[in-house]
Amino acid sequence: MTQILDHSGTAHLLRREDALGAHNYKPLDVVIHRAQGAWVWDTDGRRYLDCLSAYSAVNQGHCHxxxxxxxxxxxxxxxxxxxxxxxxxxxxxxxxxxxxxxxxxxxxxxxxxxxxxxxxxxxxxxxxxxxxxxxxxxxxxxxxxxxxxxxxxxxxxxxxxxxxxxxxxxxxxxxxxxxxxxxxxxxxxxxxxxxxxxxxxxxxxxxxxxxxxxxxxxxxxxxxxxxxxxxxxxxxxxxxxxxxxxxxxxxxxxxxxxxxxxxxxxxxxxxxxxxxxxxxxxxxxxxxxxxxxxxxxxxxxxxxxxxxxxxENLPARADELGRYLRGRLHALASPLVKDIRGRGLLIGVELHAAARPYCEALRDLGVLCKETHETTMRLAPPLVTTREDLDWALERIEQVLRG
The missing domain is CATH 3.40.640.10 (Type I PLP-dependent aspartate aminotransferase-like (Major domain))
Incomplete structure (x- = not known):
């Protein structure tokens, strides 16, 4: 198991989970302790923008x-x-x-x-x-x-x-x-x-x-x-x-x-x-x-x-923010990116390489997303996310995808 968090309590939680639980998931090694709106915090107090929304189960934001x-x-x-x-x-x-x-x-x-x-x-x-x-x-x-x-x-x-x-x-x-x-x-x-x-x-x-x-x-x-x-x-x-x-x-x-x-x-x-x-x-x-x-x-x-x-008119908000996010992603023009597709705030960024390392790099910068079908990063933040939140995430996405 790769240990990326140096907090001894967090490392202990990871070891216990792997020792006692079925290995039917391969999660990113971040242990979430609390959440509010579009943001989550790990057991070390680090803040992350949630760009997965529990596979769209948290459209309204965490703990509304x-x-x-x-x-x-x-x-x-x-x-x-x-x-x-x-x-x-x-x-x-x-x-x-x-x-x-x-x-x-x-x-x-x-x-x-x-x-x-x-x-x-x-x-x-x-x-x-x-x-x-x-x-x-x-x-x-x-x-x-x-x-x-x-x-x-x-x-x-x-x-x-x-x-x-x-x-x-x-x-x-x-x-x-x-x-x-x-x-x-x-x-x-x-x-x-x-x-x-x-x-x-x-x-x-x-x-x-x-x-x-x-x-x-x-x-x-x-x-x-x-x-x-x-x-x-x-x-x-x-x-x-x-x-x-x-x-x-x-x-x-x-x-x-x-x-x-x-x-x-x-x-x-x-x-x-x-x-x-x-x-x-x-x-x-x-x-x-x-x-x-x-x-x-x-x-x-x-x-x-x-x-x-x-x-809160969240469907319309997703439409507006999704258009903005896709437009900014297309403007990156990264050679790593093969395709960008989606509607609203359900966006897939397909890469020319395995997506997992890039999801891990984004995690280290405070953005949580997950790979799907090996080469695609799925970006699906809560619909209550703000444009400022997306700008913050996009700075880090650009940093990772441009190397």
């Missing part, structure tokens, strides 16, 4: 006072009832999320992966009961480079070999096509096709933005063939790309939308699947559930998280 207030107030009243009984916070959350996202019905879950699994079950049930697909023959079209979570079913249709290796037998029922190719989607459709599942921007794949018009073309294909369009907006939704949903950039309305990450405001895991009343009504009592999904604490936090995004 309104979200923390909702959390603490609700935690002193009732936190968990299960769905065996009703609670007094769920209806208000339902009203807020359906109104702001313009959908008729919602089913709450906890994590993003659970929400994707929920959407898959909903699509399959729709295929059998509405489309008339023979029982147990439904297929869902997915994309090369996809990342929808780590459950056994979700890794089954990943194009990453490591995600699947030694985790079989894999779940059938998925057909993978090239990302960004509406013609390939149409060619893959059969009478057994239930839906297309996609990310409007592929974050884990390296912040891959599809060709302009792809989402609209996919919507047209789904309409022509009478199949569902399911958007995984777990990472791209709730303001991250400069719109409430990344699909809004092409004025496309999916049949099903999956939310997570920022829905919990960075303080509590909350996810949800949104759809029409007609489609959601296919679920009957006993078809699906979760002990924690829709609990009063989650509902209170999610409602506050959505209100912060709306009241």
């Amino acid at each position: 006072p309104r979200i923390i207030g909702a959390l603490t107030q609700q935690a002193q009243q009732v936190t968990l009832t299960s769905r065996a009984f009703r609670n007094d916070r769920l209806a208000a959350f339902y009203e807020t999320v359906t109104r702001l996202l313009n959908f008729e019905a919602v089913i709450p879950m906890n994590t993003g992966a659970e929400a994707v699994e929920t959407a898959i079950k909903l699509a399959r049930k729709w295929a059998y009961q509405v489309r008339g697909v023979p029982r147990d023959q439904a297929q869902i079209i997915v994309m090369d480079g996809n990342f929808h979570g780590r459950t056994t079913t979700l890794v089954s249709f990943s194009s990453e070999a490591q995600y699947k290796e030694d985790f079989g037998p894999l779940t059938p029922g998925f057909v993978r096509v090239p990302y960004g190719d509406a013609a390939a989607i149409e060619a893959a459709i059969t009478p057994n096709t239930a839906a297309v599942l996609f990310e409007p921007i592929q974050g884990e794949a390296g912040v891959i933005v599809p060709p302009e018009g792809f989402l609209r073309a996919m919507r047209d294909v789904c309409d022509r063939h009478g199949i569902l369009m399911i958007a995984d907006e777990i990472q791209t939704g709730l303001g991250r790309t400069g719109r409430w949903l990344a699909c809004d950039h092409e004025q496309v309305r999916p049949d099903v939308v999956i939310l997570g990450k920022a829905l919990g405001g960075g303080v509590y895991p909350v996810s949800a699947v949104l759809s029409s009343r007609e489609i959601m009504n296919l679920f009957r009592p006993g078809d699906h559930g979760s002990t924690f999904g829709g609990n009063p604490l989650a509902a209170a936090v999610a409602q506050a998280s959505l209100e912060v995004l709306n009241d």
